[in-house]
Amino acid sequence: xxxxxxxxxxxxxxxxxxxxxxxxxxxxxxxxxxxxxxxxxxxxxxxxxxxxxxxxxxxxxxxxxxxxxxxxxxxxxxxxxxxxxxxxxxxxxxxxxxxxxxxxxxxxxxxxxxxxxxxxxxxxxxxxxxxxxxxxxxxxxxxxxxxxxxxxx
Amino acid sequence: xxxxxxxxxxxxxxxxxxxxxxxxxxxxxxxxxxxxxxxxxxxxxxxxxxxxxxxxxxxxxxxxxxxxxxxxxxxxxxxxxxxxxxxxxxxxxxxxxxxxxxxxxxxxxxxxxxxxxxxxxxxxxxxxxxxxxxxxxxxxxxxxxxxxxxxxxxxxxxxxxxxxxxxxxxxxxxxxxxxxxxxxxxxxxxxxxxxxxxxxxxxxxxxxxxxxxxxxxxxxxxxxxxxxxxxxxxxxxxxxxxxxxxxxxxxxxxxxxxxxxxxxxxxxxxxxxxxxxxxxxxxxxxxxxxxxxxxxxxxxxxxxxxxxxxxxxxxxxxxxxxxxxxxxxxxxxxxxxxxxxxxxxxxxxxxxxxxxxxxxxxxxxxxxxxxx
Amino acid sequence: xxxxxxxxxxxxxxxxxxxxxxxxxxxxxxxxxxxxxxxxxxxxxxxxxxxxxxxxxxxxxxxxxxxxxxxxxxxxxxxxxxxxxxxxxxxxxxxxxxxxxxxxxxxxxxxxxxxxxxxxxxxxxxxxxxxxxxxxxxxxxxxxxxxxxxxxxxxxxxxxxxxxxxxxxxxxxxxx
Numbered sequence: 001x002x003x004x005x006x007x008x009x010x011x012x013x014x015x016x017x018x019x020x021x022x023x024x025x026x027x028x029x030x031x032x033x034x035x036x037x038x039x040x041x042x043x044x045x046x047x048x049x050x051x052x053x054x055x056x057x058x059x060x061x062x063x064x065x066x067x068x069x070x071x072x073x074x075x076x077x078x079x080x081x082x083x084x085x086x087x088x089x090x091x092x093x094x095x096x097x098x099x100x101x102x103x104x105x106x107x108x109x110x111x112x113x114x115x116x117x118x119x120x121x122x123x124x125x126x127x128x129x130x131x132x133x134x135x136x137x138x139x140x141x142x143x144x145x146x147x148x149x150x151x152x153x
Numbered sequence: 154x155x156x157x158x159x160x161x162x163x164x165x166x167x168x169x170x171x172x173x174x175x176x177x178x179x180x181x182x183x184x185x186x187x188x189x190x191x192x193x194x195x196x197x198x199x200x201x202x203x204x205x206x207x208x209x210x211x212x213x214x215x216x217x218x219x220x221x222x223x224x225x226x227x228x229x230x231x232x233x234x235x236x237x238x239x240x241x242x243x244x245x246x247x248x249x250x251x252x253x254x255x256x257x258x259x260x261x262x263x264x265x266x267x268x269x270x271x272x273x274x275x276x277x278x279x280x281x282x283x284x285x286x287x288x289x290x291x292x293x294x295x296x297x298x299x300x301x302x303x304x305x306x307x308x309x310x311x312x313x314x315x316x317x318x319x320x321x322x323x324x325x326x327x328x329x330x331x332x333x334x335x336x337x338x339x340x341x342x343x344x345x346x347x348x349x350x351x352x353x354x355x356x357x358x359x360x361x362x363x364x365x366x367x368x369x370x371x372x373x374x375x376x377x378x379x380x381x382x383x384x385x386x387x388x389x390x391x392x393x394x395x396x397x398x399x400x401x402x403x404x405x406x407x408x409x410x411x412x413x414x415x416x417x418x419x420x421x422x423x424x425x426x427x428x429x430x431x432x433x434x435x436x437x438x439x440x441x442x443x444x445x446x447x448x449x450x451x452x453x454x455x456x457x458x459x460x461x462x463x464x465x466x467x468x469x470x471x472x473x474x475x476x477x478x479x480x481x482x483x484x485x486x487x488x489x490x491x492x493x494x495x496x497x498x499x500x501x502x503x504x505x506x507x508x509x510x511x512x513x514x515x516x517x518x519x520x521x522x523x524x525x
Numbered sequence: 526x527x528x529x530x531x532x533x534x535x536x537x538x539x540x541x542x543x544x545x546x547x548x549x550x551x552x553x554x555x556x557x558x559x560x561x562x563x564x565x566x567x568x569x570x571x572x573x574x575x576x577x578x579x580x581x582x583x584x585x586x587x588x589x590x591x592x593x594x595x596x597x598x599x600x601x602x603x604x605x606x607x608x609x610x611x612x613x614x615x616x617x618x619x620x621x622x623x624x625x626x627x628x629x630x631x632x633x634x635x636x637x638x639x640x641x642x643x644x645x646x647x648x649x650x651x652x653x654x655x656x657x658x659x660x661x662x663x664x665x666x667x668x669x670x671x672x673x674x675x676x677x678x679x680x681x682x683x684x685x686x687x688x689x690x691x692x693x694x695x696x697x698x699x700x701x
Contacts, residue, residue: 014351021348026412027501075218107221107312201667374641456534487592507556
């Protein structure tokens with residue numbers, strides 16, 4: 001007759017040990033829940049979020065040289081780059097840039113392919129829109145960056 | 154007295170649909186049950202609700218361009234999928250991955266194993282009825298996902314590795330983050346054991362349920378923790394090592410009976426072993442480049458290769474046929490969840506419906522991999 | 526100037542005690558023993574495959590069928606290549622067995638030898654249209670049961686998929 005085992009069985013020792021774990025985690029200093037949206041989350045700098053087209057900080061002009069590498073390397077072929085050749089410098093100048101975020105899987109291949117640091121996946125992630133057309137971003141939207149309206153109580 | 158046709162009520166067998174929308178089927182899995190009262194006489198799985206044609210898509214993408222799609226197979230363990238794919242393509246092109254990249258790959262893949270087993274534990278316990286482990290395991294998972302966010306830029310669909318190495322070198326503080334997580338995590342595994350391993354309800358629900366012995370596992374092609382729980386100490390990281398696993402010292406946990414409780418013990422022990430591997434890899438991280446010499450435009454010579462790795466679910470393999478162009482000719486994914494799910498019929502014959510939920514949970518299936 | 530890459534797979538011949546035993550038993554039914562990148566494979570006649578797999582399982586200890594799949598080469602006369610990837614636990618080696626069949630040919634099933642081939646052969650049937658003679662339950666597994674067409678064939682594409690099914694069951698025009 002194993003008394004230890006009998007006592008453990010009758011007095012539900014194993015169940016109470018489990019309950020002890022549950023109650024230990026009720027301690028307020030163990031709570032890890034982030035109160036989003038009141039508390040903004042910390043996003044890592046590397047985060048692959050909404051795309052942006054970067055501008056040269058000194059001249060204010062776009063860094064994109066319309067090479068089209070991002071469009072070529074995108075697995076979903078959702079980037080459209082239109083350009084025209086400047087007569088004076090004989091270089092390509094960007095005219096239109098369309099990015100369809102509804103099909104984007106945020107893989108970052110366009111960001112890696114870009115040689116001039118123009119297209120970048122920023123830290124913005126709240127990208128809801130009211131219509132499907134709102135998900136197709138043109139050059140202006142990409143250059144302005146994605147700043148969704150925030151409402152505070 | 155005329156003979157009346159047999160009515161439905163005369164039969165003792167009930168055909169019940171455990172439909173695609175079900176909290177315990179871990180995704181869109183439909184199981185048609187033939188029940189005699191509460192006992193399961195047979196099951197028929199209907200899958201394909203998450204079929205996205207990934208193998209067909211591969212034919213229209215370049216080799217590096219297909220890498221993000223590979224994460225979507227077993228979406229819980231995206232880094233393992235990336236590892237398997239990159240290893241196969243590297244074999245095809247004959248690329249050498251530098252030692253530093255291999256070590257970092259090992260660290261991230263082992264963290265992925267921990268994350269996958271944590272999610273498995275939480276959801277499996279939830280199916281059985283224990284709700285607390287879900288919240289605790291999700292909390293631990295968050296720390297792993299934070300490390301992924303700081304390194305890759307994404308938490309779940311990481312687009313982890315590049316063909317030939319890593320996308321970038323580790324960030325400052327990566328080693329500290331990994332070691333801090335390892336120190337934080339081991340007491341948590343003890344906590345889960347305190348919650349579950351001795352718990353009489355857990356033990357009674359899981360022992361003797363879904364027994365699959367080694368011969369059955371080999372016949373059904375079942376690999377991973379399921380064959381280790383049956384008793385065979387076989388792990389592809391030791392048998393056919395890849396990415397420098399031969400340098401690390403770790404054990405292969407096994408059990409004897411091959412039932413659901415043994416699989417739980419094996420996966421818990423695997424989490425501890427993964428922490429061991431992470432600590433060793435971080436301590437011996439070599440210096441050097443993180444990307445091998447790989448052409449800009451990848452055109453492997455005509456040929457084919459199959460490479461299998463030890464993913465958290467089992468043996469994940471890629472069989473890639475190349476025709477010399479930039480796009481692969483055929484990419485075949487050997488999905489461990491799909492092949493393990495075949496054994497459901499064998500494991501659930503004669504079980505009760507409540508046991509069926511435990512069996513589906515212990516198979517550790519992810520429908521993204523079952524259906525591709 | 527880089528030389529043109531070769532137009533066929535650069536295999537090396539593979540010879541070992543296993544290949545001599547297999548040649549002794551099967552003779553002409555196995556047409557090639559090769560290796561590519563260190564991975565051994567052999568090409569056998571489709572009729573010999575179930576017996577070959579049984580021999581490999583019982584006598585040569587290749588006890589697990591890791592994978593069963595098919596590849597479609599529409600330009601070849603024997604369009605489909607069925608690939609069986611085997612693994613031996615005791616010797617810790619992998620082996621690929623390949624066989625080539627024509628369109629419409631029905632290879633014999635290997636489910637009696639390796640029960641795991643059940644769903645694998647169903648998937649090959651679903652994706653490529655190859656029917657396996659003697660399979661206990663040959664029906665579609667990933668695509669819907671009443672789908673027409675076999676998606677993984679090289680000539681199947683989004684442009685010629687089963688639009689009727691999409692219209693009937695989902696009520697939408699599939700957009701391209």
